[in-house]
Amino acid sequence: MQYPSQVTIIEVGPRDGLQNEAQFVPTHSKLAFIQKLWEAGFTEMEITSFVSPKWVPQMLDAKDVMEKTKDRKGAIVLAPNKKGIDAALSAGAKAVAVFIGVSETFNKKNINKTTEDAMSELIPVIDDLKSRGIYVRACISTAFHCPYEGKISPTAALALCHQFAEAGVDELSVADTIGKATPKESFALFSLLKKQLPAILVTAHFHDTRKMALANIYAAMLAGVDRFDSSAGGLGGCPFAPGASGNVATEDVIYMLHEMGIHTGIDLHLLVEAIEAVKPYVSREITSGYYTSKAGF
Amino acid sequence: MQYPSQVTIIEVGPRDGLQNEAQFVPTHSKLAFIQKLWEAGFTEMEITSFVSPKWVPQMLDAKDVMEKTKDRKGAIVLAPNKKGIDAALSAGAKAVAVFIGVSETFNKKNINKTTEDAMSELIPVIDDLKSRGIYVRACISTAFHCPYEGKISPTAALALCHQFAEAGVDELSVADTIGKATPKESFALFSLLKKQLPAILVTAHFHDTRKMALANIYAAMLAGVDRFDSSAGGLGGCPFAPGASGNVATEDVIYMLHEMGIHTGIDLHLLVEAIEAVKPYVSREITSGYYTSKAGF
Numbered sequence: 001m002q003y004p005s006q007v008t009i010i011e012v013g014p015r016d017g018l019q020n021e022a023q024f025v026p027t028h029s030k031l032a033f034i035q036k037l038w039e040a041g042f043t044e045m046e047i048t049s050f051v052s053p054k055w056v057p058q059m060l061d062a063k064d065v066m067e068k069t070k071d072r073k074g075a076i077v078l079a080p081n082k083k084g085i086d087a088a089l090s091a092g093a094k095a096v097a098v099f100i101g102v103s104e105t106f107n108k109k110n111i112n113k114t115t116e117d118a119m120s121e122l123i124p125v126i127d128d129l130k131s132r133g134i135y136v137r138a139c140i141s142t143a144f145h146c147p148y149e150g151k152i153s154p155t156a157a158l159a160l161c162h163q164f165a166e167a168g169v170d171e172l173s174v175a176d177t178i179g180k181a182t183p184k185e186s187f188a189l190f191s192l193l194k195k196q197l198p199a200i201l202v203t204a205h206f207h208d209t210r211k212m213a214l215a216n217i218y219a220a221m222l223a224g225v226d227r228f229d230s231s232a233g234g235l236g237g238c239p240f241a242p243g244a245s246g247n248v249a250t251e252d253v254i255y256m257l258h259e260m261g262i263h264t265g266i267d268l269h270l271l272v273e274a275i276e277a278v279k280p281y282v283s284r285e286i287t288s289g290y291y292t293s294k295a296g297f
Numbered sequence: 298m299q300y301p302s303q304v305t306i307i308e309v310g311p312r313d314g315l316q317n318e319a320q321f322v323p324t325h326s327k328l329a330f331i332q333k334l335w336e337a338g339f340t341e342m343e344i345t346s347f348v349s350p351k352w353v354p355q356m357l358d359a360k361d362v363m364e365k366t367k368d369r370k371g372a373i374v375l376a377p378n379k380k381g382i383d384a385a386l387s388a389g390a391k392a393v394a395v396f397i398g399v400s401e402t403f404n405k406k407n408i409n410k411t412t413e414d415a416m417s418e419l420i421p422v423i424d425d426l427k428s429r430g431i432y433v434r435a436c437i438s439t440a441f442h443c444p445y446e447g448k449i450s451p452t453a454a455l456a457l458c459h460q461f462a463e464a465g466v467d468e469l470s471v472a473d474t475i476g477k478a479t480p481k482e483s484f485a486l487f488s489l490l491k492k493q494l495p496a497i498l499v500t501a502h503f504h505d506t507r508k509m510a511l512a513n514i515y516a517a518m519l520a521g522v523d524r525f526d527s528s529a530g531g532l533g534g535c536p537f538a539p540g541a542s543g544n545v546a547t548e549d550v551i552y553m554l555h556e557m558g559i560h561t562g563i564d565l566h567l568l569v570e571a572i573e574a575v576k577p578y579v580s581r582e583i584t585s586g587y588y589t590s591k592a593g594f
Contacts, residue, residue: 179586218515219515256512260481290507
């Protein structure tokens with residue numbers, strides 16, 4: 001079994017993790033969390049989101065967070081549209097994440113657009129970002145399963161990835177949004193992506209909803225993927241019930257990789273310190289394997 | 298990626314799952330749980346344990362449970378020693394599980410014997426069981442990591458497996474007792490086992506302590522393993538903290554396998570009914586992915 005000897009973890013906790021918290025996390029606490037994550041060794045991080053505060057009040061301090069982090073290489077901000085991107089750039093963003101779902105129904109419900117219309121609008125935006133030297137990360141939701149449409153065909157997921165590649169993005173973050181994909185599906189889609197788009201950075205984004213995230217990461221590594229999104233403490237995601245998981249927890253990913261002899265550059269103890277720093281401000285319990293078992297054997 | 302098209306799940310909930318419950322589960326509830334599990338389609342199940350009630354008071358009704366189940370093919374009882382085995386046979390057991398750790402320190406602490414002494418005592422017992430036509434399952438604890446000794450060498454684990462094979466057991470259940478093994482270790486050990494002992498049934502027993510259980514099962518399947526122990530509801534194991542997992546939950550294993558197109562013969566809905574039947578009697582929360590997410594997408 002061949003897999004990469006080195007893996008990059010893109011920490012999404014400060015953005016994807018916190019955006020689902022109902023209670024506002026004070027800006028200074030967000031900044032402390034982010035600072036501790038940089039100290040733990042991350043080189044790429046989603047730090048905030050320039051969305052309407054009406055939709056996501058948690059991110060109303062995006063400008064303040066950006067101002068304090070803008071000189072940091074690898075700080076990525078999410079923006080849903082032209083307006084958000086303009087605000088991000090004004091605040092000094094050097095790396096922007098855009099997003100779209102493969103599923104038509106998912107896009108209709110989330111951004112009130114068809115997949116085709118959403119993509120048509122994004123192409124000139126990406127073109128503009130690239131002409132300014134901005135790093136562009138394309139987040140592709142519902143690449144395996146959709147909560148409304150069910151199974152998504154790999155053909156449809158691949159087609160959207162090709163459109164983004166042609167539009168000139170630097171990175172594709174391909175997501176199993178509802179945590180329903182199996183290692184079979186992970187290996188199949190990522191094998192095709194790595195083969196068909198060898199020149200682009202391919203990142204896999206898994207949720208641990210059905211406890212398959214680490215299996216999917218292992219399968220994606222067997223397909224050659226060496227970049228994974230994850231969230232410190234497993235923050236975020238769309239849990240359906242108490243105890244349910246969302247984003248795969250960074251500490252569980254790092255633990256597995258290190259135990260397999262794979263280099264990540266992350267210090268697990270400092271990562272736990274970052275989690276402890278934000279823990280008092282979040283409602284979600286930290287149920288990751290590494291966190292709950294670290295007192296044990 | 299090649300893996301088996303059909304997998305056998307050995308349900309260990311009624312024994313391994315319940316033995317860690319401090320509160321006694323009434324015998325009729327245990328029997329109802331077991332009955333519902335048979336109805337869900339399991340063909341092999343650890344139903345009880347003939348241990349001293351001083352050690353494990355939960356299992357003081359072993360004889361009663363056995364009496365009601367003895368004519369069922371695939372009903373396995375655990376016994377730690379000659380005395381337990383004799384009691385099991387008197388109660389009508391047709392399949393017996395014996396156990397031993399690879400780790401010297403683990404055996405000393407658990408059964409107050411060296412690994413060599415424990416094995417020397419087991420060999421004539423196994424011989425006797427086989428001469429009576431009893432199915433013998435050998436459960437091998439700490440095959441990857443030991444809570445006291447740390448990493449266990451695959452050479453030591455393999456050596457013990459070979460001793461059991463020579464002693465004539467029907468099945469080896471090889472366990473990652475503290476849920477610390479990675480898919481790398483799972484693939485490595487099970488590849489060697491399948492190659493070196495092709496004539497014996499090889500079962501993998503994983504704990505989800507660090508959320509790696511499904512990754513390890515996937516890796517073991519890539520190594521050719523087609524038998525897995527698991528516990529309905531994730532009952533049992535040695536959790537270190539609230540929210541920590543023990544035995545991998547049967548429903549999570551079955552869900553993944555079915556979604557991969559692998560046949561198990563188990564009805565997931567009936568399995569959930571079995572979990573609901575025993576849930577009022579256990580203190581552990583059911584935190585498996587399938588159970589907590591089944592109301593969602």
